Amino acid sequence: MEAAYSHPKSLVPVQSKYCPGCGHGIIHRLIAEVIDEMGLQARSIITNPVGCAIWADLYFDFDSVQPAHGRTPAASTGIKRMLPDHLVVCYQGDGDLAAIGTAETIHAANRGEKFTTIFVNNAIYGMTGGQMAPTTLVGQYATTAPYGRDPDVAGMGYPIKVCELLATLQGTKYLARGAVNNPVNVKKTKKYIRTAFEAQMRGEGFTMVEILSQCPTNWKMSPVQSVEWVESSMIPFYPLGEIKNTLQPDPAAAAAVKPAGVR
Amino acid sequence: MTEKTYMAGFGGQGIISLGEMWVFCAMKEGLQVTFFPFYGAEKRGGVARASVIVSEKEIASPLVTRADSVVIMNQDSVPIAEEVCRQGGLILVNSSLVKKDPDRPDARIIRIPCNEIAERIGDVRIANMVMMGALSKATGAIRLENLEPVLKSFFPEKKHALIPMNIAAVEAGKQAV
Amino acid sequence: MSEEIRLMKGDEAIGEAAVRAGCKAYFGYPITPQNELTAYMAKHMLDKGRTFIQAESEVAAINMVYGAASTGARAMTSSSSPGISLKQEGISYLCGADLPCVIVNVARSGPGLGGISPSQGDYFQSTRGGGHGDYHTIVLAPKSVQEAADLTYEAFSISERYRIPVLVLADGLIGQMMEGVVFKDEIDPASLPPEPFAVGHQAETGRPNRHVTSINLVPEELEKQNIVRFERYGQVKKELTRYEEVQVEDADLVLVAYGTAARVCLGALQDARRKGLKVGLFRPITLWPFPDAAIGRLAGKGSRFLSVEMSMGQMVEDVRLAVNGRAPVDFYGRCGGMVPSEEEVLAEIERILGKRS
Structure with a gap:
């Protein structure tokens, strides 16, 4: 009898250090499943960022590179340019991508670097203990926004919609936003990741999947409350779907015109 | 033999290319060379200076602070010659543009009407090559003989047609000393 | 070729x-x-x-x-x-x-x-x-x-x-x-041969995963890593330390300078020798590892030192550490983009050697 569901080969069979209810585990699994399906386990490299996902190298069963905070897209650039036939996954949190690494993100995207960014947006700094992130919602509490994020009075600015920000850049070919708060969104998110990875391997340009993810610990919620909060508070502000898709309309036909390996 | 030369003029007079060509030719004659250019902040018309050393042995400081020879291409640069020329050194003056000689009675001053000679040959822009010929004759540091292959490897191919005129300028400069 | x-x-x-x-x-x-x-x-x-x-x-x-x-x-x-x-x-x-x-x-x-x-x-x-x-x-x-x-x-x-x-x-x-x-x-x-740490090309070799990282939150392990790295530094000091010496054997004063400053010092040395002053030049080529043992040997032979730099005095600290109190160490420097001239350094040499005699 064929197994319909099992542990992905590209994930090491260990228990993760992530908190109960955290979205990182689901996202790791989705990435691993897609890599397995594409047969790329031995040809993948993940850059694990400073943040909770810094331990990603314990979980993904392939090579990894751990750069400085926010420099993940620059390091991914160096790796992908040297290994253009590998799948390079630039895994980033909201602080890494949209605060300290904003310049690296925008310019890697603008150069059309051919790696895929997996942007985990949980609207909070997780590893350092619940500080305000660039994506923290207005009114949301954080240790550094003790009265809630207040753009006007306390000069905390506004939450950044990264997909929409990057969509104006010509180097970006595929920008999608998913969520992992319920099975329907999880399945859609997996599809986005697959589309992005396939586009990367065809060498189309910069691809990114932003994933709204729950952080019950720092949100000070139960796991159930946290997935509900994604639905009630995050998704209305960060709309789901393919924000930008200028990929070749029919990859098969495009591949026929431009054989793999010829650039 | 070590010849330390300081070259000065205004931007556009070919000071930088004079210095570069001087050390290039010296290098082809088997000497050690160093060339350090100074520019004004302006892209055109500012000061242009070059610190140039050719030697049979290892060159010490690349900056000429006590010149064996000084090349002065315009009037404004005369104070530089007064300051940088060593005791009893040599000052080559472009007399086409310098009307008042440097006040250095100890120095040997040679006046070359570089612009006039260059115009007579065909182009005022090769006044710097006239000066190079004069500098070679006056210092004896480099011979500048059989220049054609040297200039062919210096200039890009599209400028090779100008080589005979440049050689003529160098020869005329030598004869003017 | x-x-x-x-x-x-x-x-x-x-x-x-x-x-x-x-x-x-x-x-x-x-x-x-x-x-x-x-x-x-x-x-x-x-x-x-x-x-x-x-x-x-x-x-x-x-x-x-x-x-x-x-x-x-x-x-x-x-x-x-x-x-x-x-x-x-x-x-x-x-x-x-x-x-x-x-x-x-x-x-x-x-x-x-x-x-x-x-x-x-x-x-x-x-x-x-x-x-x-x-x-x-x-x-x-x-x-x-x-x-x-x-x-x-x-x-x-x-x-x-x-x-x-x-x-x-x-x-x-x-x-x-x-x-x-x-x-x-x-x-x-x-x-070039593949590097033993390099990520990528797992498919061809089937080797275990490689992780390029600098993080280690276990103090005992991180300390060990640093110690191993410093053992390698020790090896570098033994194998790679490079310097150039000019006329140091009989020198009363050794100029210590690197890069452009060393070129200036070579000119000053030649002028000084013409005047009968016994001056040498020690030029570190590796600034790290610093050739401290070689400078220490010269200090033991009775030379004094003058560190010449295009700074307010930085390498002079390493020279003093290498000399370790066995000889006087002076400093001469220009900074802000100024390059010392051979004449200035010669004047400093004359001042120091004059002061000594």
Whole structure:
């Protein structure tokens, strides 16, 4: 009898250090499943960022590179340019991508670097203990926004919609936003990741999947409350779907015109 | 033999290319060379200076602070010659543009009407090559003989047609000393 | 293969040497006085189908080096002093992850934005690690265009041998001046053996996963890693320390200087010798490891020392440590982009030797 569901080969069979209810585990699994399906386990490299996902190298069963905070897209650039036939996954949190690494993100995207960014947006700094992130919602509490994020009075600015920000850049070919708060969104998110990875391997340009993810610990919620909060508070502000898709309309036909390996 | 030369003029007079060509030719004659250019902040018309050393042995400081020879291409640069020329050194003056000689009675001053000679040959822009010929004759540091292959490897191919005129300028400069 | 001598600017000669050394990836950001190097790499790396990126910042450039070096490729970046400050974060990570790479600093005067004229004010930054944590980079200090090319060429293999980033510390004078240079043979990057730490190509080898990282939250383990790295530093000190000595044997006064300042000192030495003054020159070629044992030997023979620098006095501290109180150590320096003249140094020599007698 064929197994319909099992542990992905590209994930090491260990228990993760992530908190109960955290979205990182689901996202790791989705990435691993897609890599397995594409047969790329031995040809993948993940850059694990400073943040909770810094331990990603314990979980993904392939090579990894751990750069400085926010420099993940620059390091991914160096790796992908040297290994253009590998799948390079630039895994980033909201602080890494949209605060300290904003310049690296925008310019890697603008150069059309051919790696895929997996942007985990949980609207909070997780590893350092619940500080305000660039994506923290207005009114949301954080240790550094003790009265809630207040753009006007306390000069905390506004939450950044990264997909929409990057969509104006010509180097970006595929920008999608998913969520992992319920099975329907999880399945859609997996599809986005697959589309992005396939586009990367065809060498189309910069691809990114932003994933709204729950952080019950720092949100000070139960796991159930946290997935509900994604639905009630995050998704209305960060709309789901393919924000930008200028990929070749029919990859098969495009591949026929431009054989793999010829650039 | 070590010849330390300081070259000065205004931007556009070919000071930088004079210095570069001087050390290039010296290098082809088997000497050690160093060339350090100074520019004004302006892209055109500012000061242009070059610190140039050719030697049979290892060159010490690349900056000429006590010149064996000084090349002065315009009037404004005369104070530089007064300051940088060593005791009893040599000052080559472009007399086409310098009307008042440097006040250095100890120095040997040679006046070359570089612009006039260059115009007579065909182009005022090769006044710097006239000066190079004069500098070679006056210092004896480099011979500048059989220049054609040297200039062919210096200039890009599209400028090779100008080589005979440049050689003529160098020869005329030598004869003017 | 003997090659024709070429007249080149230091910046461009460094670029040509890097290309010939098999540099596969160059990342840079414009800053004077090293712009000719970045432009040279743009043209020649792209001509050869290799990677050149004008990065959005020096921070990005050094982290692109980090990524490229992780794959085992020969990777390089260059900048000038303020830009090298920006790279320090990345250099610390490269050292923490034991990745090889080459960093060129065509130094200018500081602090802050400072000026664009040559300076040796980055000695402390270069030799003390420069960024956070316990580490060193190997620091090579050329005195001429030829040596800048030779040391850059060799920097790649030195860096790989020890898995330590190599910093080539030139200055604006060496970057901007033209001298004759003969280049070494061209190395094809494809001919270089794979690195034992490199990520990628798991499919071909089936080897276990590799993780390039500098993080370790277990103090006992991190301490051990640092100790192992410092054992390697010890090996570097034994094997790599380089210097040049000129007429030190009978010298009453040994000038200690590197790079451009050493050229000035050579001229001052020749003038001093003509005047009958017994002056020698000690020129460190590796600033880290610093040739302290060799200086210590000279101190034991009764020489006194004068450290001549284009700074307010940085290397002089290492000279004093090496001399360890056995002889007087004086300092003479110019800074802010000023280069000392041979006459100034000679005057200082006469002052010191006069004072002594």
